Amino acid sequence: MTTPSRPAFRLDNSEFWTGILGLALGIFVIRAGLHLKLGSINDPGSGYVLFYTGILMCLFAASIIVAAVTEGGPTFASRWDGARWSKPVVIIAALVVYSVALDQLGFLISTIPLLLLLLRAIDPVRWTLAVPLAVLAPLGVWWVLKRGLLIQLPSGIFEIG
């Protein structure tokens, strides 16, 4: 049995940077708590719990940073080893565009292309199945919600749906 040597700290250590992010969030929460007024222990103000939660966040984040520096940790690249990272990227991008388009274009006009894109982008479904599914699923949902449950989905500037 050999004792493993302590790994050297690398700047692309993902644990370190997530700890830094946690620390930044903690500082932000402390500031927000102070801004909202702490009050006193007899009569805690709106920022009282936020302030102390922020302090705890800083402590936990600091412990993550210390562990990352002393014990090392996986690099950013290693987190995606063997993963098809492009798939979630495409889905996230599609959903961001969709979120913006939903209110403007309405549910039907924005959801049909989204679904078609997802059906073709994740693991391509053949066109003969993808197109009818992308059209019929949102239409079916829209019909059930509008007629059955009387829920109005966004109709957008073209007022379709």
Add this chain to the structure above:
Amino acid sequence: MDVITNVMQGFGVALQPINILYCFIGVFIGTLVGVLPGIGPISAMSLLLPITLSGTPESGIIMMAGIYYGSMYGGSTTSILVNIPGEAASVVTCIDGHQMAKQGRAGPALGISALGSFIAGTFSLVALMLVAPKLASVAIAFGPAEYASLMVLGLVVLTFLTQGSMAKALLMACIGIVLGLIGLDGITAQPRLTFGRIELIDGIGLVPVVMGLFGLAEVLLNTEQVIKRDIINAKITQLLPNKEDWKASAGPIGRGTLLGFFLGILPGGGAVVASFASYALEKRLSKTPERFGRGAIEGVAGPEAANNAAAGGAFIPLMTLGIPPNVVMALLLGAFVIHGLQPGPLLITQNPGLFWGIVASMYIGNVMLLVLNLPLIGMWVQLLKLPYNVLFPLIILFTIIGVYCSSNNVFDVYVMVGFGVIGYFMRKFGYEPAPLVLAFVLGPLLENNLRKSLILSQGDLMTFVERPISAACLALALVLLIGPLLPAFRKKRELVALDEGA
């Protein structure tokens, strides 16, 4: 006698045709999401939370509860036949269940899983009926200090049981508290962390947060992998276990039921913890532990009984104290609140029809599940063949619809997408979402009780240690926080720590 009268009243509510229908929809959807990997009871319940608005509180909550315990049944089918856990509580069933299926014993594995679940589910209901009213009468004496300490304990237990670094889990819990405090301060009505956005005045909705962190993030993670399914294609026969199977399973089912029920009651515990604990216990008690992992029926019977008993036990802290012990119960609390009800010590006396109706519906639901999971097993097997490249886009579509319908507001869709992305990166970097969600729900309650207790005690912090229940909760929380610093304790934690995810 009181219990019998109350149960009769409960059946009066549960046997109304509309409630039977909602119960069936709940257990059917529960089995469905249990069977389908990638979508768990949390996602399904948050998706259907808005639908509960259209009916009575009884109907909505009966359906939501049905999804939860139904998913416990369904999850085992996928574990046994495909070797992929349908939901987190069935992870451990994969180990021996799939081995049994490979040896041509899929039928008995599915059978003992469903029957063990039924026995455990029924026991936990009887125990729920007997324990809940007693605990509720004790809980009336709870003050803000006890509530605050109990919530602290719940959060600490969950972070203790979460896989990986405890510091990360605690950080997540703190972030959850902060997110829960967004919006108007309940005491001073001062807006907090709203950044001038009117949509944030009422705070962030539970549905978009949960759908993002559990539904969307889960899909994003799954699309990264090429999921290979090793489905058992042989015809499933002889679902009823034989005499030897029953002999081997009786002990594990009994022990799993008791263990699961008590672990379910504990704040922060739940079905996942119970199934792992039961597996470890059975392996330790077995005279032939080497059979575990190679198709031992005890490795299926115990954990499946434990996760169902835990599902029943988890209702106790919610119904009697108003404190959700896990994320699923937090969603159920959301359903109560939507209907203007506050679970807690007074629920049973003020709304006996609701409480006993839910309990009685669970008996009916358990019988429905037995039918759904044994004679209709073939239907679920067919469903397992549904390709993921079709399933994932549809799940995304339904999460968007569910989130929009919960508030009729596109802003919630932005929130859901945002939390989906955050949830994806959290999982990639080893940050579990469960502590965040539980803290998100408990945060405002914790703050309220903490501030109330400080005002009542005129700032005397001793109020938390002078009251025995509060002191005991805080002492236990402290042990769990300090414990992992000791090497022996840390090893034990790593053994029981697990993914409380989907």
